[in-house]
Amino acid sequence: MISFITSICAAAIVYAVSILYAAIGEIFSQRAGIMNLGIEGIMLMGAMSGFMTVYHTENLLLAFLVTILVGLLLGLAFAFLTVTLQADQTVCGMAFLIFCSGLSGFLGKSVTGIASAVKFEPIPIPGLSSIPVIGEIFFQQDIFVYLMYLVIPLSIFYIYKTKAGLMLRALGENPASLDQAGINVFAMRYGYVMFACAMTTISGACISLSYTNFWNEGMTGGKGWIAFSLVAFSRWNPAYAVLGALLFGGISILGINMQVYLPGVPSQFYGMLPYAATVVALVITTGSFRKKHSEEPAALCQKYDREDR
Amino acid sequence: MKKKWISILLVVVMATAFFTGCSGSSEPKGDSEKGALDYSTIKIGEITSLVVNDGGWCQATHQSLLAAMKELGIPESNLVVIENVAEDQTSVANAYNALASEGVNLIIGASAGYATFLSDLAASNPDIVVAQQGDQVPNLIGYQIRNYEGMFLAGYASALMAESDKLGFAGSMSEASVRAAINGYALGAKFANPEAKVQLVWANSWYDVDLETQSAKTLINQGIKFMGMEASSPAIPQTCQANNAYCIGYNVDMHDLAPNAVLFSYMWNFAPIFKDILTATVDGTADSSKYYYEGGDCAQLSPFNDAIVPADIQEKVLSVKAALDRGEIQVFGGELKDNEGNILVADGEVMSDEDIKVQKFLVENVIGSWK
Numbered sequence: 001m002i003s004f005i006t007s008i009c010a011a012a013i014v015y016a017v018s019i020l021y022a023a024i025g026e027i028f029s030q031r032a033g034i035m036n037l038g039i040e041g042i043m044l045m046g047a048m049s050g051f052m053t054v055y056h057t058e059n060l061l062l063a064f065l066v067t068i069l070v071g072l073l074l075g076l077a078f079a080f081l082t083v084t085l086q087a088d089q090t091v092c093g094m095a096f097l098i099f100c101s102g103l104s105g106f107l108g109k110s111v112t113g114i115a116s117a118v119k120f121e122p123i124p125i126p127g128l129s130s131i132p133v134i135g136e137i138f139f140q141q142d143i144f145v146y147l148m149y150l151v152i153p154l155s156i157f158y159i160y161k162t163k164a165g166l167m168l169r170a171l172g173e174n175p176a177s178l179d180q181a182g183i184n185v186f187a188m189r190y191g192y193v194m195f196a197c198a199m200t201t202i203s204g205a206c207i208s209l210s211y212t213n214f215w216n217e218g219m220t221g222g223k224g225w226i227a228f229s230l231v232a233f234s235r236w237n238p239a240y241a242v243l244g245a246l247l248f249g250g251i252s253i254l255g256i257n258m259q260v261y262l263p264g265v266p267s268q269f270y271g272m273l274p275y276a277a278t279v280v281a282l283v284i285t286t287g288s289f290r291k292k293h294s295e296e297p298a299a300l301c302q303k304y305d306r307e308d309r
Numbered sequence: 310m311k312k313k314w315i316s317i318l319l320v321v322v323m324a325t326a327f328f329t330g331c332s333g334s335s336e337p338k339g340d341s342e343k344g345a346l347d348y349s350t351i352k353i354g355e356i357t358s359l360v361v362n363d364g365g366w367c368q369a370t371h372q373s374l375l376a377a378m379k380e381l382g383i384p385e386s387n388l389v390v391i392e393n394v395a396e397d398q399t400s401v402a403n404a405y406n407a408l409a410s411e412g413v414n415l416i417i418g419a420s421a422g423y424a425t426f427l428s429d430l431a432a433s434n435p436d437i438v439v440a441q442q443g444d445q446v447p448n449l450i451g452y453q454i455r456n457y458e459g460m461f462l463a464g465y466a467s468a469l470m471a472e473s474d475k476l477g478f479a480g481s482m483s484e485a486s487v488r489a490a491i492n493g494y495a496l497g498a499k500f501a502n503p504e505a506k507v508q509l510v511w512a513n514s515w516y517d518v519d520l521e522t523q524s525a526k527t528l529i530n531q532g533i534k535f536m537g538m539e540a541s542s543p544a545i546p547q548t549c550q551a552n553n554a555y556c557i558g559y560n561v562d563m564h565d566l567a568p569n570a571v572l573f574s575y576m577w578n579f580a581p582i583f584k585d586i587l588t589a590t591v592d593g594t595a596d597s598s599k600y601y602y603e604g605g606d607c608a609q610l611s612p613f614n615d616a617i618v619p620a621d622i623q624e625k626v627l628s629v630k631a632a633l634d635r636g637e638i639q640v641f642g643g644e645l646k647d648n649e650g651n652i653l654v655a656d657g658e659v660m661s662d663e664d665i666k667v668q669k670f671l672v673e674n675v676i677g678s679w680k
Contacts, residue, residue, distance in 0.1 A: 003530070004530060007526065007530055011522075011523060011526060015519055105360070105393070109360060109362070112360055112362045112363060112364065113362045113363055113364025113365075113368060114364075114565070114566075115543065115547075115565060115566045115567075207518060211518060211519075211522070212518055212522075212542070212543065212544055212547055213547070214364070214542075214543055214566065216363060216364060216516075216542065217359065217360055217363070217393075218516075219516075219518060219542070221514075221516065221517050221518065221519070252519065252520070252523075253519075253523050256510055256512070256520060256523045256524055256527050257523075257527045257530075259509075259510050259511060259527070259677070260508065260510065260527060260531060263676070263677065263678065266678070266680065267483075267511040267513055267678075268513055270513075271513040271514075
């Protein structure tokens, strides 16, 4: 029984991490007032570019850096459209989704369906990994999981405890006040959008460089959308995003196991569970009966134009 | 004002790039060529639901078609492929019309989901022969492979290799050809070891790396070391490899994706069927009411993984294959019970092809349900 639980928990963490990079990135972007609906497509670009690099060079570090670079470039393009040109964020996000999904399939065609020679393997941490149960769950993972152990506290600390975090929160609530204080609102938005896209491509790389060692068109299978919905679910707080991702991952993974332990229930029921749980959790956390004011950044999706004032 | 002009310029550039990408179809060709067809002038269209190197179903279809063309001396340039065609009316009609304007003589539809749309289109244009994977549909040449024959050998080999009586199977969606694979695997295992049981786990998805990984892990956590699979991504073989378990690949030869885990692979080999359809198209005898339901060489096995499968087991598998091909072993021969205790086929009888095709059962030694 213990080994069953540790196996599920360890798998839930791996699942959660692969959506958390994108979700935490998007939290930063939305806190800066820019909503990016194209997460799924950008994840695919990350998965494809990382895999392509590792396939041709067998250099994982280079692949990781290329993934981040692709994310930054996509972020730059998205910020140009939404911040400089002030185009509608929903429309641009959808355009990015379709464009990036198609482009990743097109560019990745030559490496579809073949395995690369290397991938990020789990690295047991000496000492810690031999602790019973805990060690197996937390400390026999790969580098993406360990990095996430740092990203979570750092992102929470950044948003709530630093001056830059205070400015970020102000940027999403009232960019005009920041502008009056002499802060370059546009540069800040560029920065956060690029950061978010780089985080999103890392999510994609989790799938093609660590989870498996191959690339296939559309291989993220909707994870980008789960990351996107986690942002609202988390009320723009990375701590809750972690809980949501673990909940979703845990239930998805438990579903397959339950087919063996509770064979009487139709397997489709288990497939539905994570989504049903998400709806319930969304109602509980964001329902209007709970709080009078929404925690959504007030300037989210609003274009900021000095001449509008 | 400047922003407005930049926006307009961007839109124009993107639109131009988009439309240049879409052009390229040539003028429609008349029927006059039809009488003078020989193998070098036949033009073939292929419609696939994913890309032709998807590592799964579409790749198997495409490779088979190329093999059949090569055997008949048809140059590869005579093949026009349209990939990523969704299973809906507009997409299928678009692809069909594009191929028709390229002047193809034969269209191969590589997904059962195209059937109703292609049937209507084929009725409106009898000059183009249309062949379609799946059930028999009016106006289309239908083809399907008895995959359970190959999977019987997969189950047989797994049970010979395994020390325990318990084997696993990771399935995608509960659909007839998938259930045929599961039942074939379980019956093959039983043929080797009457006590063999097959634990079934569904991913309920045609392609999901996470769920397929988890399916394999769930089976491995049950102490299962050998499993069959019906899935398209390499996640299951790779999970087996990482956990010292073994599996039989599916769709295409999966050896290179997990060289320490794949015993061998079941491969769809449509080449003999395609060869026949191509020949009939060229000599003008193509009959749209024809239906192929083939086993034998069509339910092909990849070469054995010599590092894992001992030579004596390889020999045993090959001798059972020969017996299957000669008709001495009937996979769905009586007495056959389902896993709810009902008798499916009485002793001495053989299940009809109609019942084999719909597969509304899981055989006795499968642990799991199909509904």
